[in-house]
Amino acid sequence: xxxxxxxxxxLAILGAATAGAGAYIVSYTGIKTPGVKNIESRITAGxxxxxxxxATATKLGDPSDATPRxxxxxxxxxxxxxxNISDQKVEEPALLDKAFNKMHYGNEKGK
Numbered sequence: 001x002x003x004x005x006x007x008x009x010x011l012a013i014l015g016a017a018t019a020g021a022g023a024y025i026v027s028y029t030g031i032k033t034p035g036v037k038n039i040e041s042r043i044t045a046g047x048x049x050x051x052x053x054x055a056t057a058t059k060l061g062d063p064s065d066a067t068p069r070x071x072x073x074x075x076x077x078x079x080x081x082x083x084n085i086s087d088q089k090v091e092e093p094a095l096l097d098k099a100f101n102k103m104h105y106g107n108e109k110g111k
Contacts, residue, residue: 004010040050040106093101098108105111 005014022091044050044064093108093110101110
């Protein structure tokens, strides 16, 4: 007489389902203990972000300002950037290269 829990395959499936459900519940609810809240508060006060989004930071000393800086970028729209930095090709492409770039990239200068 073999029961459900006596087979290793069934135990493995049950263990995987339990672990998956536990991971889903923890990620859905989020575990924020008072210690985690204190650490997040100090990180944001120092200029970090409470979330782990790439390239985000807060204004120094303002833990409530956690908007990502990549939503309102500055610097690439200036005249100096367009004249000196945005196009760093050494020379002008040849006629066939221009045609190839225009056909593939929609721009004669390339990517």
